[in-house]
Amino acid sequence: xxxxxxxxxxxxxxxxxxxxxxxxxxxxxxxxxxxxxxxxxxxxxxxxxxxxxxxxxxxxxxxxxxxxxxxxxxxxxxxxxxxxxxxxxxxxxxxxxxxxxxxxxxxxxxxxxxxxxxxxxxxxxxxxxxxxxxxxxxxxxxxxxxxxxxxxxxxxxxxxxxxxxxxxxxxxxxxxxxxxxxxxxxxxxxxxxxxxxxxxxxxxxxxxxxxxxxxxxxxxxxxxxxxxxxxxxxxxxxxxxxxxxxxxxxxxxxxxxxxxxxxxxxxxxxxxxxxxxxxxxxxxxxxxxxxxxxxxxxxxxxxxxxxxxxxxxxxxxxxxxxxxxxxxxxxxxxxxxxxxxxxxxxxxxxxxxxxxxxxxxxxxxxxxxxxxxxxxxxxxxxxxxxxxxxxxxxxxxxxxxxxxxxxxxxxxxxxxxxxxxxxxxxxx
Amino acid sequence: xxxxxxxxxxxxxxxxxxxxxxxxxxxxxxxxxxxxxxxxxxxxxxxxxxxxxxxxxxxxxxxxxxxxxxxxxxxxxxxxxxxxxxxxxxxxxxxxxxxxxxxxxxxxxxxxxxxxxxxxxxxxxxxxxxxxxxxxxxxxxxxxxxxxxxxxxxxxxxxxxxxxxxxxxxxxxxxxxxxxxxxxxxxxxxxxxxxxxxxxxxxxxxxxxxxxxxxxxxxxxxxxxxxxxxxxxxxxxxxxxxxxxxxxxxxxxxxxxxxxxxxxxxxxxxxxxxxxxxxxxxxxxxxxxxxxxxxxxxxxxxxxxxxxxxxxxxxxxxxxxxxxxxxxxxxxxxxxxxxxxxxxxxxxxxxxxxxxxxxxxxxxxxxxxxxxxxxxxxxxxxxxxxxxxxxxxxxxxxxxxxxxxxxxxxxxxxxxxxxxxxxxxxxx
Numbered sequence: 001x002x003x004x005x006x007x008x009x010x011x012x013x014x015x016x017x018x019x020x021x022x023x024x025x026x027x028x029x030x031x032x033x034x035x036x037x038x039x040x041x042x043x044x045x046x047x048x049x050x051x052x053x054x055x056x057x058x059x060x061x062x063x064x065x066x067x068x069x070x071x072x073x074x075x076x077x078x079x080x081x082x083x084x085x086x087x088x089x090x091x092x093x094x095x096x097x098x099x100x101x102x103x104x105x106x107x108x109x110x111x112x113x114x115x116x117x118x119x120x121x122x123x124x125x126x127x128x129x130x131x132x133x134x135x136x137x138x139x140x141x142x143x144x145x146x147x148x149x150x151x152x153x154x155x156x157x158x159x160x161x162x163x164x165x166x167x168x169x170x171x172x173x174x175x176x177x178x179x180x181x182x183x184x185x186x187x188x189x190x191x192x193x194x195x196x197x198x199x200x201x202x203x204x205x206x207x208x209x210x211x212x213x214x215x216x217x218x219x220x221x222x223x224x225x226x227x228x229x230x231x232x233x234x235x236x237x238x239x240x241x242x243x244x245x246x247x248x249x250x251x252x253x254x255x256x257x258x259x260x261x262x263x264x265x266x267x268x269x270x271x272x273x274x275x276x277x278x279x280x281x282x283x284x285x286x287x288x289x290x291x292x293x294x295x296x297x298x299x300x301x302x303x304x305x306x307x308x309x310x311x312x313x314x315x316x317x318x319x320x321x322x323x324x325x326x327x328x329x330x331x332x333x334x335x336x337x338x339x340x341x342x343x344x345x346x347x348x349x350x351x352x353x354x355x356x357x358x359x360x361x362x363x364x365x366x367x368x369x370x371x372x373x374x375x376x377x378x379x380x381x382x383x384x385x386x387x388x389x390x391x392x393x394x395x396x397x398x399x400x401x402x403x404x405x406x407x408x409x410x411x412x413x414x415x416x417x418x419x420x421x422x423x424x425x426x427x428x
Numbered sequence: 429x430x431x432x433x434x435x436x437x438x439x440x441x442x443x444x445x446x447x448x449x450x451x452x453x454x455x456x457x458x459x460x461x462x463x464x465x466x467x468x469x470x471x472x473x474x475x476x477x478x479x480x481x482x483x484x485x486x487x488x489x490x491x492x493x494x495x496x497x498x499x500x501x502x503x504x505x506x507x508x509x510x511x512x513x514x515x516x517x518x519x520x521x522x523x524x525x526x527x528x529x530x531x532x533x534x535x536x537x538x539x540x541x542x543x544x545x546x547x548x549x550x551x552x553x554x555x556x557x558x559x560x561x562x563x564x565x566x567x568x569x570x571x572x573x574x575x576x577x578x579x580x581x582x583x584x585x586x587x588x589x590x591x592x593x594x595x596x597x598x599x600x601x602x603x604x605x606x607x608x609x610x611x612x613x614x615x616x617x618x619x620x621x622x623x624x625x626x627x628x629x630x631x632x633x634x635x636x637x638x639x640x641x642x643x644x645x646x647x648x649x650x651x652x653x654x655x656x657x658x659x660x661x662x663x664x665x666x667x668x669x670x671x672x673x674x675x676x677x678x679x680x681x682x683x684x685x686x687x688x689x690x691x692x693x694x695x696x697x698x699x700x701x702x703x704x705x706x707x708x709x710x711x712x713x714x715x716x717x718x719x720x721x722x723x724x725x726x727x728x729x730x731x732x733x734x735x736x737x738x739x740x741x742x743x744x745x746x747x748x749x750x751x752x753x754x755x756x757x758x759x760x761x762x763x764x765x766x767x768x769x770x771x772x773x774x775x776x777x778x779x780x781x782x783x784x785x786x787x788x789x790x791x792x793x794x795x796x797x798x799x800x801x802x803x804x805x806x807x808x809x810x811x812x813x814x815x816x817x818x819x820x821x822x823x824x825x826x827x828x829x830x831x832x833x834x835x836x837x838x839x840x841x842x843x844x845x846x847x848x849x850x851x852x853x854x855x856x
Contacts, residue, residue, distance in 0.1 A: 149740030312577030
């Protein structure tokens with residue numbers, strides 16, 4: 001019988017140091033649960049001089065990831081560098097060397113999970129990634145195991161803390177996007193280059209992973225419909241409130257017949273929706289399944305110890321497998337190739353804000369266009385603006401995406417001055 | 429290699445028929461995930477004539493539980509009859525016969541888990557009970573596996589749908605407890621004898637299970653502090669709203685040093701608390717841990733298919749273990765004997781409603797009593813009632829339970845007419 005389970009870490013950054021901190025501080029409790037100690041044998045990072053706030057024996061540190069990947073004593077490799085290169089190569093090598101892998105790398109799993117997970121299985125080892133979605137929130141394993149017998153039909157998640165923080169501040173203080181971003185950056189909630197978060201790439205990776213698990217299919221992340229939050233204005237958020245909604249960046253995966261629709265875009269959520277009160281950097285994932293109905297998982301979407309705790313949970317799960325010689329116990333099931341639907345498959349209510357000449361007949365022209373495009377209107381308001389303009393806000397009933405796009409183009413091409421300032425879909 | 433995993437069910441009621449329905453309807457998907465079919469071999473119930481709304485071959489049905497317990501082909505016994513007797517005997521016999529067990533039986537696990545779980549381990553089989561707490565909400569496995577490395581310090585849950593439905597109706601419609609109960613019974617949300625729910629026994633079983641898992645300790649369910657909702661009035665709920673709170677039946681487990689405090693009682697929850705918006709028959713479990721911070725699990729606390737889906741998730745997890753010959757992969761860890769603290773360990777804010785003579789000096793006497801008992805006041809309102817009475821509502825700062833009890837006794841024993849109508853603790 002093994003005397004210990006040995007762990008090597010690659011990437012001693014925020015998540016990695018959180019995981020090491022927990023493995024160290026809670027070593028006794030972890031050893032009791034696993035049956036043998038879980039030892040941190042090696043930590044690789046290009047920078048091994050910066051103090052990470054975790055006491056580790058200096059002899060454990062190395063700048064050479066290969067010392068982790070080739071060490072025959074290491075049972076589990078934790079990869080916490082992020083990104084596709086070189087993380088993917090490291091993980092590939094670890095799996096081929098018969099090492100189990102735990103990663104928090106959403107981009108890599110979203111883009112290459114369909115290659116890496118079968119590779120793990122082929123090599124008789126586990127590849128786990130609980131921290132890749134929702135940080136510390138248990139969601140991957142609950143979906144994969146607890147809801148395994150159920151039929152998941154819909155997922156809606158607030159899975160990006162940066163954008164949720166920005167939208168929460170905008171809503172709370174009536175500020176514009178550009179006014180909040182610098183403060184979010186100063187606080188460390190947004191990166192210097194915020195594109196991956198604010199343009200929805202991060203959310204797209206995460207919903208790809210969730211959708212793949214839910215629908216047992218590979219997902220082409222480039223086919224996820226994706227819009228960011230940079231065009232959202234304080235006016236939109238203010239109208240949302242008046243209409244009984246909040247604006248969130250929502251990542252959605254929906255089963256439509258045998259096909260699936262994956263999308264990330266700002267959405268009006270009814271104020272009563274369980275996701276509507278998820279504020280600041282918190283995340284939540286709301287899942288609909290035929291058996292269970294609706295469940296939601298809520299918690300911190302990021303953070304050193306939060307994501308670190310999720311990594312350690314995976315490490316311990318794998319350690320149980322190692323102690324029982326049953327790695328690859330839960331087989332890979334995402335091998336189907338469901339069709340990914342395009343935006344034209346979206347059918348939903350829409351919020352539309354138009355700035356137009358404040359003349360008689362303008363509202364009638366606009367509603368004539370919507371009617372001609374099969375779009376019926378649930379609510380409309382018109383307010384005068386300075387300079388002879390009016391702001392017209394429409395809340396439509398459910399409409400087909402292509403009808404909406406056509407109507408918006410026609411509204412913008414009227415002989416009178418008329419501009420579509422905003423269009424935000426409603427998620428219910 | 430096994431050609432199928434065979435399941436026997438005891439108790440073809442609401443949860444049992446939900447589980448069978450999912451195992452039948454989703455047999456193909458389940459077989460793909462497990463690797464072999466999961467077959468329903470036998471269903472035992474004293475009543476095998478009632479139509480359960482699930483198509484089963486009549487030859488599968490039996491009135492004799494022993495035909496499930498002794499069938500050498502059966503790998504997993506699902507127990508869904510509930511209660512301690514005879515369910516406990518059935519489970520004991522199943523485990524001793526080398527059968528894995530899945531149960532939704534919170535009372536049995538709360539009272540006898542400390543005996544049954546080691547018995548399962550001794551016999552090399554699994555005993556799983558995801559459906560015992562929160563119905564279809566994944567919470568047991570997330571706590572046991574995902575948060576396994578973390579240190580859980582606090583749990584607060586709305587874990588009883590019946591009481592939550594009653595309190596939601598009371599809050600929404602300004603009704604009293606006795607006005608809502610019959611309707612809850614008519615709708616099937618409350619039993620004819622509602623005691624187990626409304627007096628907090630059901631919640632006490634569930635928090636015992638969660639506390640035991642969280643703190644790795646046996647829990648004596650008779651030592652859980654327990655108060656029900658029958659004394660809650662519409663006045664209390666109305667005052668809660670005015671003060672920025674909602675009234676919920678909250679089950680709590682808190683680590684205090686090495687000891688633990690487990691309690692179930694109505695509580696004022698701040699309106700902003702994630703649990704405050706959990707309404708109707710929904711359940712939610714809010715967990716604080718040192719690493720992850722705070723996470724919440726939300727969903728349907730009951731229901732045939734919801735709880736059935738949780739049962740099937742356990743069945744499939746065990747099936748993976750069977751296929752990999754690794755049952756008892758995750759060892760029993762709740763063997764510590766932490767001290768269970770009594771109500772005197774409670775320190776919290778309190779809402780206190782007093783009906784007293786509407787005379788000068790009465791408020792001064794009352795606040796004199798609270799001050800003399802080390803209780804400082806955060807808010808106070810006094811309203812005249814008919815008949816020369818006044819209603820005085822105090823919201824205290826944090827106070828020790830014994831100080832509060834002493835003050836309440838003194839308030840009720842004044843020379844002037846003075847009666848403590850309500851006292852509800854605040855949970856934050």
